[in-house]
Amino acid sequence: MNTNLMSMFITFAKIGAFTLGGGYAMVPIMEKEIVDRKQWLTHEEFMDILIVAQSTPGLFAINMASHIGNKARGVVGGIIGSLGVALPSIVAILLIAMFFRAFKENVYIEKIFMGVRPAVVALIAAPCFSMARTAKITLYNAWIPIVACILITAFGVSPIWIILVAGVLGFLWGRIKPQDDSKL
Known part of the structure; x- marks a missing residue:
C-alpha cells in the first residue's frame, strides 16, 4: 500500500x-x-x-x-x-x-x-x-463484556488487568475445550 x-x-x-x-x-x-x-x-x-x-x-x-x-x-x-x-x-x-x-x-x-x-x-x-x-459476541459469551464493565465501573479494576486475565482465561479455555469458531 x-x-x-x-x-x-x-x-x-x-x-x-x-x-x-x-x-x-x-x-x-x-x-x-x-x-x-x-x-x-x-x-x-x-x-x-x-x-x-x-x-x-x-x-x-x-x-x-x-x-x-x-x-x-x-x-x-x-x-x-x-x-x-x-x-x-x-x-x-x-x-x-x-x-x-x-x-x-x-x-x-x-x-x-x-x-x-x-x-x-x-x-x-x-x-x-x-x-x-x-468480536463474535453471542448469548453464550455476552457475560464476559458485562462482567468486565461491572468490574471496571463498580470496582475500579484496571482495564489492563481485565485484558490480561481475559486473554489467559481464553487461552486456557481454548486448550481445555477447543471449539469451531463458526458456531459462535
Whole structure:
C-alpha cells in the first residue's frame, strides 16, 4: 500500500479537528475514513489496532493514529498520524486558554455543551455494536463484556488487568475445550 504522507496527515488532522469528545468518539469517524474511504486497513486490522491502542499507555487518539500510521507507512507514518490527530487539539487548547476568561461563564457556551455532551455519549457507544459483531459476541459469551464493565465501573479494576486475565482465561479455555469458531 502506497499511502501519501501528506494525505495521511490531512486525514488525521480532519479527524482530530472534527471529532468532539476526542478519544473513543473518534472511533466511528476513524473507521469510516481509514477503512471505508481510504482503505488503508481492513475492518479486522482496524479492530485489532483498536484493542492494542486501548491497552497501550497514553492518549487513545494518539495511540490509534500512531498504530494506523505505522501499519500504513511504517514509523514515519506513525509519527505523521500522531502529529495530524494531535495538532487540532493543541491549537484548540491554545485558543481556549487565550479566551478562557471571556467564555468561562457564558450561558450560550454552557447551553451548547448541554447538547453536545449527550451526543458524545452516543458517539462513544456506537462503535460498541460494531466491535461486538467483530468480536463474535453471542448469548453464550455476552457475560464476559458485562462482567468486565461491572468490574471496571463498580470496582475500579484496571482495564489492563481485565485484558490480561481475559486473554489467559481464553487461552486456557481454548486448550481445555477447543471449539469451531463458526458456531459462535
